Amino acid sequence: MSNITTILPDSGAYWAVYEKISQVNVHLNILERLWAAWYQYMENDTLATGIMSFIMHEVVYFGRSLPWVIIDRIPWFRRYKIQNVPPPLPHFLISALAGTNPQQTKLPTAEEQWRCAKMVLLSHFTVELPQIWLFHPMCKYFGMDTDVPFPPWTKIAYQVAIFFVLEDTWHYWSHRAFHWGPLYKYVHKIHHTYAAPFGLAAEYASPIEVMALGLGTVGTPVLWCMITKDLHILTVYIWIVLRLFQAIDAHSGYEFPWSLHHFLPFWAGAEHHDVHHERFIGNYASSFRWWDYLLDTEAGPEAAKKRRGKRLAEEAAKARKAQ
Numbered sequence: 194m195s196n197i198t199t200i201l202p203d204s205g206a207y208w209a210v211y212e213k214i215s216q217v218n219v220h221l222n223i224l225e226r227l228w229a230a231w232y233q234y235m236e237n238d239t240l241a242t243g244i245m246s247f248i249m250h251e252v253v254y255f256g257r258s259l260p261w262v263i264i265d266r267i268p269w270f271r272r273y274k275i276q277n278v279p280p281p282l283p284h285f286l287i288s289a290l291a292g293t294n295p296q297q298t299k300l301p302t303a304e305e306q307w308r309c310a311k312m313v314l315l316s317h318f319t320v321e322l323p324q325i326w327l328f329h330p331m332c333k334y335f336g337m338d339t340d341v342p343f344p345p346w347t348k349i350a351y352q353v354a355i356f357f358v359l360e361d362t363w364h365y366w367s368h369r370a371f372h373w374g375p376l377y378k379y380v381h382k383i384h385h386t387y388a389a390p391f392g393l394a395a396e397y398a399s400p401i402e403v404m405a406l407g408l409g410t411v412g413t414p415v416l417w418c419m420i421t422k423d424l425h426i427l428t429v430y431i432w433i434v435l436r437l438f439q440a441i442d443a444h445s446g447y448e449f450p451w452s453l454h455h456f457l458p459f460w461a462g463a464e465h466h467d468v469h470h471e472r473f474i475g476n477y478a479s480s481f482r483w484w485d486y487l488l489d490t491e492a493g494p495e496a497a498k499k500r501r502g503k504r505l506a507e508e509a510a511k512a513r514k515a516q
C-alpha cells in the first residue's frame with residue numbers, strides 16, 4: 194500500500210484505521226478506503242489478500258448456490274427444470290399436475306446436496322487454501338496492482354470481457370481433453386457423478402480437474418498482466434465472482450424464459466451445460482456457444498439431427514459426383 198497517506202492510530206481496531214484513512218485521504222471513495230484500511234490493518238499483504246480471496250470464494254460459492262437449493266424445494270419452479278421427466282399419465286392430467294409432482298423430475302435430494310457441499314468444502318480447505326497464500330506474491334511478481342485508487346469501471350469491464358473469452362477457449366479444449374478415455378475415467382468422471390446437475394455441484398470435481406480448469410480462471414488474468422503490465426487485483430476479483438456465478442448458474446438445472454441466452458444467443462447458460470451432464474458428450478465450452486458450434490460438438494437431439502442431416506447431404510453430394 195503506497196499511494197495513500199499512512200497515519201496509523203494507536204488503536205489496532207479495523208474501524209479506527211478506516212477513520213484515520215478517511216480523514217487524510219478524502220479523494221478515495223468508500224470502497225477504496227475500506228480496501229486500504231484492510232491492508233493497513235492486516236500489516237501483511239500476503240495474509241490480507243489470502244484471507245480476502247478465500248472468504249470471497251466461500252461467500253460467493255455458497256451464497257450463489259443457496260437460492261438454487263431453495264428453488265429445488267419450491268414445486269412452482271419445477272416447470273422450469275431442464276431434465277423434467279415426462280410422467281406416464283394422460284395428457285389432461287399432465288397439464289393439471291404440471292409442477293406439482295417431485296417424483297417426476299430429477300431433483301437432487303437434500304442428502305445429495307449436503308454430501309456434495311461437504312466434498313466441495315473439503316476440497317476448498319485442503320486444495321485451494323494452501324495455494325491461496327501464493328496468490329499475493331504471484332500477483333506482485335507479475336506486476337499486478339493491489340493499491341488504491343481503483344482503475345476506472347470501463348477498464349475493468351473490457352478486461353473482464355477479454356477474460357471471459359480467453360477462459361472459455363481454455364475451458365473448451367481442456368474439458369474436451371478430459372473426455373478422452375483415461376483422463377475421463379481417472380479424473381473427470383467425478384464431476385459427472387450428477388447426470389442432472391445442481392448449483393452446488395459446479396466445483397464437485399477431482400483436485401486435478403479443479404487445478405487444470407481453475408488455471409483458465411486464474412491463469413488468463415495473470416497472462417494478461419504479464420503481457421500488458423496493466424491489471425488491478427480488484428478486476429481479477431470481479432472476474433472470479435462473475436465466473437463463479439456463470440459456473441453455478443450453468444449447473445443450476447433450470448432454464449427460464451428470462452435466462453440470459455435468450456437475449457445473448459452466444460451465451461451458454463444452464464441449457465447448454467445441462468445437456469452435457471445428461472448425455473456425457475458435446476457442449477464442452479463454459480460461457481459461450483461459439484466453439485461447440487464451430488467445431489460441431491454441440492450436444493442434444495437437435496444437434497444430432499442437424500449433424501445427421503449434414504452427413505446425409507454430404508453423402509448424397511458424393512454419390513451424385515460419382516455418377
Ligand SMILES: [Zn+2]
Pocket residue numbers: 368372381385469
Ligand atoms: Zn464433462
Ligand SMILES: [Zn+2]
Pocket residue numbers: 384390395444466470
Ligand atoms: Zn459440469
